[in-house]
Amino acid sequence: MTININEQPNVRFFINYAAPKYVEWRLRLLSEWSNRPIEQDGIVYTLDLALQTPVNERYSEFFIGLPGSQLEEFDLQGWYKYYLEGSNDDVEWFEVETGTVKVINDSEQKLTEKPKYIGPNPDAEAYVIY
Numbered sequence: 001m002t003i004n005i006n007e008q009p010n011v012r013f014f015i016n017y018a019a020p021k022y023v024e025w026r027l028r029l030l031s032e033w034s035n036r037p038i039e040q041d042g043i044v045y046t047l048d049l050a051l052q053t054p055v056n057e058r059y060s061e062f063f064i065g066l067p068g069s070q071l072e073e074f075d076l077q078g079w080y081k082y083y084l085e086g087s088n089d090d091v092e093w094f095e096v097e098t099g100t101v102k103v104i105n106d107s108e109q110k111l112t113e114k115p116k117y118i119g120p121n122p123d124a125e126a127y128v129i130y
Contacts, residue, residue: 002102003101003104012063013064014060015059015084017057022094023088023089024090025048025049025050025062025086027049027064028085029101030081030083031079031080032080038076047065048065049062049065050062050063075105076103078103079100082097082098082099083098084096
């Protein structure tokens, strides 16, 4: 699945079944590269979704609202693990689906605090097993 941020304001997301009955929807993204969410200046962003009605039995369509006025300008291109979540009270969120999604944009601006990969051995210390 692909999310193309360049298609503003009609950025869409689909699932292959009828969506459960929730009042609010959101999409959380975790980078496949760094295993971190989309974050800028300590603020973790989620994508608000609006369920397109009517919903049929074959698929459901959501329109994505990008949070913040500047987020679509950042370089978010890459592979993400997505978590589709629904809520009726904006407090308790229920995971509906997970999967992998590719995010596409053509931004020139980079995230200032782009997460860096930290491996299990950051000091690169070698050891020998006898």
